[in-house]
Amino acid sequence: MSNIVDQYRITKEPYYRAVGDEVELYEAAYSVRMPMMLKGPTGCGKTRFVEYMAYKLNKPLITVACNEDMTASDLVGRFLLSAQGTEWQDGPLAIAARHGAICYLDEVVEARQDTTVVIHPLTDNRRVLPLEKKGELVNAHPDFQIVISYNPGYQSLMKDLKQSTKQRFGGLDFTYPEHAIETEIVAHESGVDADTAGKLVSIAERSRNLKGHGLDEGLSTRMLVYAGSLIAKGVAPLAACRVALVRPITDDPDMRDALDAAVTTFF
Incomplete structure (x- = not known):
């Protein structure tokens, strides 16, 4: 294996709590190198899942955070000026394809459609x-796989994936785990006790019921871990929730009051 992708190997097992048969399904998909699409809300564990699977399969993982300014050259590669003249530099997708890594395009719909067709x-x-710029055709390494993620609830119609793209992928749906499992994850990741973790999850569940009624998104598992980490460091629960949960998610005074009220109910 070429050294260039060794830096992308995940050396320590990431914590991932399976909620269904997603691990087995992904392993089967990887065994036939099926491109995979992970769908679900922000902060519900899609990226952690890919990291965990790359670790389990012992494959390097090259992650690209997609954005609307990303060009095809950012993914594929470009000529750069150097002291010797111009030299070609592979982009992350080309490196993964050439050397047999898993390439993970996070929030792929943020990228322009002319970028995703590559x-x-x-x-x-x-x-x-x-x-094309180099006049080379890279045959993908046998170990190469492409994985994309996106948040279906968050996209405008302008920003959905084209059918011609979607139909090339197998799909796994992710959502926030059920109460007991999410409590276990928050306690494990933040270091708070199960009782505190359970209260944080209950606050999140209330916020998720407000999605579409003033909130674009409910509180994510990731945010609960932040709040729990602050509480574990000795920050008062009310202050920790204000900083890690309520303030980041909304600027609307009424929504903040509603969320603050949910926090005080449990703490």
């Missing part, structure tokens, strides 16, 4: 990446 030849039976 993944098409890698996600069908061709498994090739044309480097």
Whole structure:
């Protein structure tokens, strides 16, 4: 294995609490190198899941946080000026395809559609990446796999994935875990006791009921871990929830009052 992707290996097992058969399904998908699409709300564990699977399969993982300014060259590669003249530098997708890593495009719908079409030849039976500027066709390494994630509830119609892209992928749905499992995750990740973790999850569940009624998104598991970490460091629960849960999610005074009230109910 080339050294270039060794830096992308995950050396310590990430904590991931399975909630269904997603681990087995992903392993089966990887065994046939099926491109995978992870769908679900922000902060519910999609990225952690990919990290865990890359660790379990012992494959390097190259993650790209997609954004609307990202060009195809950012993914594929470009010529750069150097002292010797110009030299080609592979982008993250080309590195993964060439050297057999898993390439994870996080929040892929944030990228422009002309950028996402560059993944098409890698996600069908061709498994090739044309480097048009360089006049090279990269045949994907046998270990290469592409994984994308997105948040279906958050996209405007302008920003959904095209059918021609979606139909190249297998799909796994992610959502916030049920109460007991989420409590276990928050306690494990933040270091608070199960009782405190359970209260944080209850606050989050109330906020998720407000989605579409003043909140774009409910509180994520990730935010609960932040709040728990502050409480574990000795910050008073009310203050920790204000800083880690209520203030980041909304600027609307009425929504803040409603969330503050939920916090005081439990703490």
